[in-house]
Amino acid sequence: MKKDVLIITSYFPPEIGAASNRIFQLAHGLQKNNFNVSVLTPLPNYPTGKIFDGYKGKFKHVSEEKNVTIYRLWIYASNSKNKLLRLIAMLSYSFSLVWFFMWNRIPKTVIVQSPPLLVAFTSMLFLRRKNRNLILNVSDLWPIAGLELGAFKRNFSYRILEKIERYNYKKASLVLGQSEEILAHVTSIFQEKPTFLYRNFPDFEAPSIKQTSSTGKLKIVYAGLLGIAQGIYNLCGQLDYSTIEFHIYGSGAEQTKIEDFISTHPELPIFFHGRVTREKLHSVLMNYDVTIIPLLNRIYGSVPSKIFEYARLGIPMLYFGGGEGEDIIKSHNLGWIANASDYDDLNKVISKIEVGNLSEEQKRTIQQTAVSQFDFNKQLLELVNGL
Known part of the structure; x- marks a missing residue:
């Protein structure tokens, strides 16, 4: 009997980048291994900050792609450098998630992508109350990464993000991390937390090698x-x-x-x-x-x-x-x-x-x-x- 699993992510094809590719491969890999897979994601907008053609003007879009059901939800799309607008964008998707949770059946097993922290927090907060098996897939350590990039300062807002980060780890049944450093960070906070090293390995046929033509440079x-x-x-x-x-x-x-x-x-x-x-x-x-x-x-x-x-x-x-x-x-x-x-x-x-x-x-x-x-x-x- 097939097992149902829901994947919650902020990035998914046709969006480009490592995050969307990673979740795409996970979804289809699980589907091939006898899982009924559904994906919750925003209407595609990354990295342009504008809803892609074909999805504009929609509040929700549902499609079946290679036996995976994709639910694309409304988001206030923005790639603005203005922190307030970026926050509004994340909160808008969080609002759409809560609305979806209220009116739809949620499988027992849910995989939640983090970052963004607020989106992951929304999922962990509302679905934990429904007694779901929550698996947190951590691809980058936020807010630490934001601090190292200069996007954050050690102030009140940063401490709030740290509390959100810890809440997400605490409520997860299992934490997937793309690096040993991520897993070490998680277990430094919750020593008994089950973890699994899940690298971003690709899944495509290795092509034939060919010699490049030389231009001298x-x-x-x-x-x-x-x-x-x-x-x-x-x-x-x-x-x-x-x-x-x-x-x-x-x-x-x-x-x-x-x-x-x-x-x-x-x-x-x-x-x-x-x-x-x-x-x-x-x-x-x-x-x-x-x-x-x-x-x-x-x-x-x-x-x-x-x-x-x-x-x-x-x-x-x-x-x-x-x-x-x-x-x-x-x-x-x-x-x-x-x-x-x-x-x-x-x-x-x-x-x-x-x-x-x-x-x-x-x-x-x-x-x-x-x-x-x-x-x-x-x-x-x-x-x-x-x-």
Whole structure:
């Protein structure tokens, strides 16, 4: 007999980014493992802050996608830098969730994505009263990450967020964490809390490796969100372009600034390609020598899912973010490490990467490591056996 499970998330395709991909794979992975899966998510709006075409003017949208039922609820969409507007956006989705909980049957098992903290708090608060088995899937440590990014200060508001964070952990039957640091943080607060390391492993067929065509310069590519945490705008102004080309794919808060920088520096070999679908991105990434994974500042608990995705594609990585992600690159020999926030060291590392020394064999070894060590289905089966 199939088991019902509800996943509550703030991000889901057609939205882009690691968060939506992660929940999409979890939903369909559970469905393939004999679960009846439904997903609660806002009307798609991320990262533009505007409701996508086809969903505008709707209060609720329900669809069946590959045997998974998707409930898309109303949200006041905004990507404004104004903290009040961002708060209103989160509260609007929380309001929609409460309304849904009141009028719909909720399965016994519910997986809640965090962050956003307030959305997770709303789910944990209302569903705990209904005696549900609540599984909290923590992908980033908030409010700690916000503090490290400079978005928060240690004040009264921060202490409130800490209390919300602790409440969410306390009420969870099980905490899933995408990094060892996340799990260590949770158990430092609640020592007996059951936890499970759930990495953001991808689930797609590993493609054939191909040799990139040489232009004489090292072709470095970044693909993903163009947000403050990634620091791509700052990176554009810090790279030494004497031996490289820099290609950028994606969208986000810094996109306009990046485009303006490129237009005012036509002499630099920087190329912005915009946003493409994940499937197309996998294809185009194979044309580059090295992919860079930067973080503006080292964020405790954060492990970019790009590590596992690019490894499965067989693309060597240049990691520039510190923390647990750096340890994974080193231990699995997936590429090169530059000291976090040290642009001099980054350029020094890049200068030592020679195009002629990048081989198909190196890429194939990276891909084989990913297939054997970053197995989505094996990890999911371990999780399913515990549900």
